[in-house]
Amino acid sequence: MNATELRAKDVAALEQEIKSLLQAHFKLRMQKGTQQLANNASLGETRRAIARAKTILAEKKKGAAQ
Template sequence: MNAQELRDKTPDQLRDELANLKKESFNLRFQQATGSLENPARMRQVRRDAARVKTILNEKAQAAAE
């Protein structure tokens, strides 16, 4: 997912997306701990996507405060 797609979403949609990413991150960590993780690169991708969502949320919050 790219930043432009995220900027087009509402803050509520972004919060939902962040919640989904956190759930996926938990599931990936669980799979890694049990040794059944098939795609370790997905962990990095999910972490970065979550950071991207948080950044866009903060940008929107700052813009609304001004």
């Protein structure tokens, strides 16, 4: 999901998106640990997607506080 799609969501939807990304990242880490993960790049992609969503969430919270 790119930044423009994330910016269109509200705070609750962003928190839900972060939660689902964290779960997906955990599953990928478990697959890597059991050597079932075929695409190691997906770990970095999910990590960056989590960071992107958290950044946009922080921007929205900061904007709402002002």
